[in-house]
Amino acid sequence: MLLATDWAGVAQQVVAGLSSGGTYATLAVALVLIYRATGVVNFAQGELAMFSTFVAWTLTQHGFAYWPAFVVTVLASFAGGIALERVVVRPVEGAPVLTIAIVTIGLFFVVNGVAFWIWSPEVKSMPNAFSTRPIRIAGVAFSISDLGIIGVSLLAVLLLWLFFRFTKLGLAMRAAGLNPASSRLTGIRVSWTIALGWGLATALGAVAGLMAAPTLGSFDQNFMQPVLLYAFAGAVLGGIDSALGAVIGSLALGVFLNLLGTYVSWVGTDLRQAAALAVILGVLLVRPAGLLGTAVVRRV
Amino acid sequence: MSRLLRVAAGVVLAAAAVALVLVLPHWLSDARAAEFARAGCFFIAILGLNLVTGYTGQISLGHGALMAVGAYTTAILTADHGFRDLWTIPLAGVVAMTAGFALGLPARRLSGLYLGLATFAFAVAMPAILKRFSGLTGGSQGINLFDKALNRSTGALGHVHVLGRTLATNDFLYYLTWGIGLVLAGAAWVLVRGRVGRAFRAVRDSEVAAASSGINTGLYKTLAFAISGFYAGVGGSLFVLVSNWFVGPSTFGFDKSLLLVVGAVVGGLGSLAGMALGALFIQFVPGWAGNLSNARGAPSVFFGAAIVLVMILLPGGLGGLLRKLTEPLTRRLYTRSE
Amino acid sequence: MPLLELRGVAARYGALRALRGIDLSVDQGEIVAVLGANGAGKTTTLRAISATVKTSGELVFAGERLPRRPEAVARAGIAHVPEGRGTFAQLSVDENLRLGAHVRRDRAGVKADYDRTLERFPILAARRGQAAGTLSGGEQQQLALARALMQRPRLLLLDEPSLGLAPLVVADFFAVVGELNEQEGLSVLVVEQNASLALASSERAYVLEVGRVAVAAASADLQRHESVRRSYLGY
Numbered sequence: 001m002l003l004a005t006d007w008a009g010v011a012q013q014v015v016a017g018l019s020s021g022g023t024y025a026t027l028a029v030a031l032v033l034i035y036r037a038t039g040v041v042n043f044a045q046g047e048l049a050m051f052s053t054f055v056a057w058t059l060t061q062h063g064f065a066y067w068p069a070f071v072v073t074v075l076a077s078f079a080g081g082i083a084l085e086r087v088v089v090r091p092v093e094g095a096p097v098l099t100i101a102i103v104t105i106g107l108f109f110v111v112n113g114v115a116f117w118i119w120s121p122e123v124k125s126m127p128n129a130f131s132t133r134p135i136r137i138a139g140v141a142f143s144i145s146d147l148g149i150i151g152v153s154l155l156a157v158l159l160l161w162l163f164f165r166f167t168k169l170g171l172a173m174r175a176a177g178l179n180p181a182s183s184r185l186t187g188i189r190v191s192w193t194i195a196l197g198w199g200l201a202t203a204l205g206a207v208a209g210l211m212a213a214p215t216l217g218s219f220d221q222n223f224m225q226p227v228l229l230y231a232f233a234g235a236v237l238g239g240i241d242s243a244l245g246a247v248i249g250s251l252a253l254g255v256f257l258n259l260l261g262t263y264v265s266w267v268g269t270d271l272r273q274a275a276a277l278a279v280i281l282g283v284l285l286v287r288p289a290g291l292l293g294t295a296v297v298r299r300v
Numbered sequence: 301m302s303r304l305l306r307v308a309a310g311v312v313l314a315a316a317a318v319a320l321v322l323v324l325p326h327w328l329s330d331a332r333a334a335e336f337a338r339a340g341c342f343f344i345a346i347l348g349l350n351l352v353t354g355y356t357g358q359i360s361l362g363h364g365a366l367m368a369v370g371a372y373t374t375a376i377l378t379a380d381h382g383f384r385d386l387w388t389i390p391l392a393g394v395v396a397m398t399a400g401f402a403l404g405l406p407a408r409r410l411s412g413l414y415l416g417l418a419t420f421a422f423a424v425a426m427p428a429i430l431k432r433f434s435g436l437t438g439g440s441q442g443i444n445l446f447d448k449a450l451n452r453s454t455g456a457l458g459h460v461h462v463l464g465r466t467l468a469t470n471d472f473l474y475y476l477t478w479g480i481g482l483v484l485a486g487a488a489w490v491l492v493r494g495r496v497g498r499a500f501r502a503v504r505d506s507e508v509a510a511a512s513s514g515i516n517t518g519l520y521k522t523l524a525f526a527i528s529g530f531y532a533g534v535g536g537s538l539f540v541l542v543s544n545w546f547v548g549p550s551t552f553g554f555d556k557s558l559l560l561v562v563g564a565v566v567g568g569l570g571s572l573a574g575m576a577l578g579a580l581f582i583q584f585v586p587g588w589a590g591n592l593s594n595a596r597g598a599p600s601v602f603f604g605a606a607i608v609l610v611m612i613l614l615p616g617g618l619g620g621l622l623r624k625l626t627e628p629l630t631r632r633l634y635t636r637s638e
Numbered sequence: 639m640p641l642l643e644l645r646g647v648a649a650r651y652g653a654l655r656a657l658r659g660i661d662l663s664v665d666q667g668e669i670v671a672v673l674g675a676n677g678a679g680k681t682t683t684l685r686a687i688s689a690t691v692k693t694s695g696e697l698v699f700a701g702e703r704l705p706r707r708p709e710a711v712a713r714a715g716i717a718h719v720p721e722g723r724g725t726f727a728q729l730s731v732d733e734n735l736r737l738g739a740h741v742r743r744d745r746a747g748v749k750a751d752y753d754r755t756l757e758r759f760p761i762l763a764a765r766r767g768q769a770a771g772t773l774s775g776g777e778q779q780q781l782a783l784a785r786a787l788m789q790r791p792r793l794l795l796l797d798e799p800s801l802g803l804a805p806l807v808v809a810d811f812f813a814v815v816g817e818l819n820e821q822e823g824l825s826v827l828v829v830e831q832n833a834s835l836a837l838a839s840s841e842r843a844y845v846l847e848v849g850r851v852a853v854a855a856a857s858a859d860l861q862r863h864e865s866v867r868r869s870y871l872g873y
Binding site: 035041088091092095096098099100101102103105106107108109110111112113114115116117120121229232233236240268270271273274277278280281284285288289290 | 353359406409410411413414416417418420421424425427428429431432558561562565566569595596597598599600601602603604605606607608611612615
């Protein structure tokens, strides 16, 4: 029975799952970033990623190759994220968390609408990021694209981790997220660290969108919404305040979804989302703070 | 003396609200009345959501799905079981209340975003579940009472005879929804002032403190969800009537749940009057946005911008503004939320 | 000219007036104590200086108006160790110390100070990699002080350093502060409930009562005058 299982097929599906999980993971880390800085889940994260992707697409329509467009877009998204925070989030910085959350919902609608206004609703397609040839590893054919996406996603997250762990600014941002009051006493401009957090998150979102878009033969302005759903689910599964958890949760979710879709035929796309969420819920009931989240011990 | 004055002021305001509701249709076109009726459905659902989020401090992204439960209860009972649509309204409330209770069970273990995800999962799963059990729910086609149960759909033919008068259907629906809305708002008001309301607020402000005061926090959290389920169910049930007696799996997608949360927060959590304003906001602003410009995506942009502006200018929501304006009159009458 | 001068400073928390116009000064190289009962406004005084509460009145530091944002106050050379220490519990001791030097640009100086700090506080050196939250109360107080020192401040604000600590630990702490004051001319403004300890460790003291300065005198005088001690300090 074991020998008869198509292990090669399973391996391919796992890798494919890790690949989509990689895009969820990148977006999930963006969500965790803003969550840790402001205590809010940014509902607009996916739409911002979509917007970045469309900007990149426009560049490719004007002679840019994929990777140059990628670099320009990610940098522009970083700047855009900072600008957005200063204009839209700063005015409500001191407001209750739910208020800020609703602002991000409003932002969702605005960005989505602007994207429909600027670009036509016809589907578009993105040039490939990686070669479409398969590559054989241990005799099994894998898609270079899948491996490439996994690589880029993990690299992006790794760079971010290095930034937070080893630079002065990264440390300041971590401190500001943990204890804004004490941070100010140390001279940290907490307000600007939040802006920087938004910049980094928006840049990460751009990476996620740019990885996802080429894999969908065609995409339109709504393409990031399912990704946001899975990124949110993956982040919560991993523990909403843990970036590592977000990565692990999202990768696991990606693999689970792929295997579910491949091997359980009666689960259609609709139910797949529900199934994934149901599994996550099951995990949460056992570990209410997610896999790696810190159970908040609040002083009464 | 001032206490009497305050109570009197409160009564006057309540009477003014009732009077406004009674009189408004005279100035409304038929189409407008229908829109107001829809807003009334949202009002009822948001009243319930307010109990969960504003008073008990729990996040719910799943109230659209609770509306769906109520809506489908009404549709199924009317279409397949010979009920007159109006009598199904309380039943829809009860069924949705049970669903709300079930939704409230994970609330005991989960909090904050984790609870948000659970309710989110519920909202996302609902359309898929509705499509799957097509035998009961009519699948992707939904249920159309106009076709299946015309004689049991009150007012489907254009006029309704009630209390010796004849009303245009949309006017009737307007009165029905806002009438029920005012009654339920009154019930919520009483609830919030009593022991249960105090327990809710205790849970919201500090669960640990509440528990050490002997409050069964798990019970009250679930109770909040259950009661709000009733409200959402009634709102959903009425929504079917107001939507030309039709409901389908995509009627109450996740976007409705999100819209309800927007309505509750923009309205101003913890403010009963604010909930009416919030309902009107989510019903009418998207439409105005559409009128402002024909450009693709414009309605979305303006609606979103409106949300952002209201939150920036009025972090306490529209209800917060209302409270500030009437504060001298009703200082103690509305329960304050933080 | 005094290093720090407060003239007619008032502060409020909403409707509650915590400070009703106080006059206070700290000279270069002095240790000054602020005493008084609970609710007298001691902590608020420090918060007024570090701009963590809204104030009115004049606040002058080194001849210039003190900025009204906490980050800027830190940059101006004032280190505030708040009530409860304000250490970053989830970050390591090492990271806490590095954060202390956030406002400084001189990398060589920071490195030298870091090494000196670990020498001066060997317990922190031993627990460098540990999360600050796992340290005992006394160790955290040392960490809070060490972090403030990493800033190389001209003025150190200490809010109830003895709170929750054993007497021996507290005595050690004040001994270190005294050393820093003597050897490096660090000026200190310390708020304390433990009046006798504070008076023994400082040159001058202010006694606050309901948001105003009730008594301003040399610490030695306050210690000697029984009637003053009894009425204002309760011992």
